[in-house]
Amino acid sequence: MIYDLPARDDPVDQGDIIDGCPVLRISQFSVRDLLLEVADSLEIEGAFSRVVVLTQTCDLANQKTTIATVALVRDAEQLVRQGLLKAADVRGPIRAGRVFGWYFLPKSDEHGLPESIVDLYPLHAVRLDLLTALCQHGRRRARVQPLYREHLSKHFADTYSRIGLPQPYATE
Amino acid sequence: MSIALHDALQDVDLQVGQTYSVEVKGRWVELRVLADGPTLQTAEGPMLDPWVEFPPPTPQFRLRAKPGPLALPDPPHLPADDV
Numbered sequence: 001m002i003y004d005l006p007a008r009d010d011p012v013d014q015g016d017i018i019d020g021c022p023v024l025r026i027s028q029f030s031v032r033d034l035l036l037e038v039a040d041s042l043e044i045e046g047a048f049s050r051v052v053v054l055t056q057t058c059d060l061a062n063q064k065t066t067i068a069t070v071a072l073v074r075d076a077e078q079l080v081r082q083g084l085l086k087a088a089d090v091r092g093p094i095r096a097g098r099v100f101g102w103y104f105l106p107k108s109d110e111h112g113l114p115e116s117i118v119d120l121y122p123l124h125a126v127r128l129d130l131l132t133a134l135c136q137h138g139r140r141r142a143r144v145q146p147l148y149r150e151h152l153s154k155h156f157a158d159t160y161s162r163i164g165l166p167q168p169y170a171t172e
Numbered sequence: 173m174s175i176a177l178h179d180a181l182q183d184v185d186l187q188v189g190q191t192y193s194v195e196v197k198g199r200w201v202e203l204r205v206l207a208d209g210p211t212l213q214t215a216e217g218p219m220l221d222p223w224v225e226f227p228p229p230t231p232q233f234r235l236r237a238k239p240g241p242l243a244l245p246d247p248p249h250l251p252a253d254d255v
Contacts, residue, residue, distance in 0.1 A: 024235075025228055042237035047229035064249045074226060084224050099220045119226050164221075 003111050003142035012131045014057045015144030015152065017073060017105075017113065020134055021051040023124050049073075052105075052118055052144070053131065054156055060128075067125045071156075073105065076115040090115065100159045103152050111142040118152065120159050 006013075023046055030041035051070035059065050076094075079085045085094070094117060095104045103118040134140065144152060181203075186192075192203045 023229065027231070027234070037239075039237040039239045044235040044237055045231035045233070046235065047232045049229050062249060065246050067246065072226075072229065079226065082227075084226060093217070093220055096217065098217050099222055101222050121222070121225070122228070158219075162219075 001145055002106060002148045003108050003113070004145050005111060005142050006140070008136050008138060008140070010135070011060065012053060012068060012128060012135060013060055013143060014053055014055060015149035016053045016131070016135065017050065017111075017141045017144065018053070018070075018131055018134050019050050019139045019141055020048045021070060021124075021126060021131065022046050023049045023051065023070075023072065025122075050116075050141070051124070051126070052152070054120075054123070054153070056153070066128050068128050068131055070124050070126050070131075072119045072122065072124075073116045074119055076104070076117050079117065085117075090117070097151070097155055100155075100162060103155045105144070108142065113141060120156050 003017075006016075012018075024044050025046070026042060027045040028041065028043035033039070033041045050073040052073050053060075053068050053070055055065060055068045060068070076085070076090045080087050080090065090104070093099050094102050097103065101120045103120060105113065105116040105118060107113060107115045143149075186203075186205045188205050188207050190205050192205075194201050194203070
């Protein structure tokens with residue numbers, strides 16, 4: 001089983017897929033105001049989104065943090081409909097875990113999850129008590145289970161630890 | 173495979189396991205005949221970089237920022253025997 005659904009009062013853990021998490025981004029700013037450290041022109045937009053928790057289980061279990069790192073969980077079919085991906089890309093390299101920064105999560109009728117792609121590039125830091133409140137009110141869809149959870153974590157680490165050379169080494 | 177290519181190969185005597193090469197309009201085309209369907213892509217292939225940036229979710233609300241103090245960082249956890 002890839003997914004499980006913990007009880008509502010179960011603490012937030014790595015691999016939790018949670019709906020309705022407010023995800024924010026700066027949509028407008030003025031360079032002048034930034035340099036003056038004035039917030040007048042800063043505009044922030046946001047959406048209540050499905051996210052997956054990436055913070056390591058040990059940090060959450062030891063209550064070492066009050067902030068969790070989450071990534072957006074995108075509906076794969078919607079990305080295909082938007083023309084951003086081809087269905088063959090999803091079935092092929094993305095599903096096989098061969099694209100840095102994108103992690104495929106399979107469909108689960110039981111948990112109401114479509115085939116999804118975790119976008120590991122825009123990361124968000126969210127208050128842990130906010131995520132806990134969402135879970136307590138039934139917004140946790142599922143939890144990615146061990147092995148798959150570690151597989152996701154490894155993909156996350158690989159995405160940020162890789163070093164791309166400007167060009168391949170010359171060979172004769 | 174496109175329908176046109178599928179149609180073009182309909183009458184060709186293709187033997188399983190064979191690889192055929194042919195020049196078409198100045199370009200060399202190689203055709204491998206597999207016993208089964210395409211092999212399933214596995215994690216053993218080369219890693220790829222993403223070729224597109226997903227747009228952010230459609231905004232559902234907008235906020236105006238206000239200046240304020242930064243939250244304090246979480247205190248580091250030091251094992252007792254290190255203190």
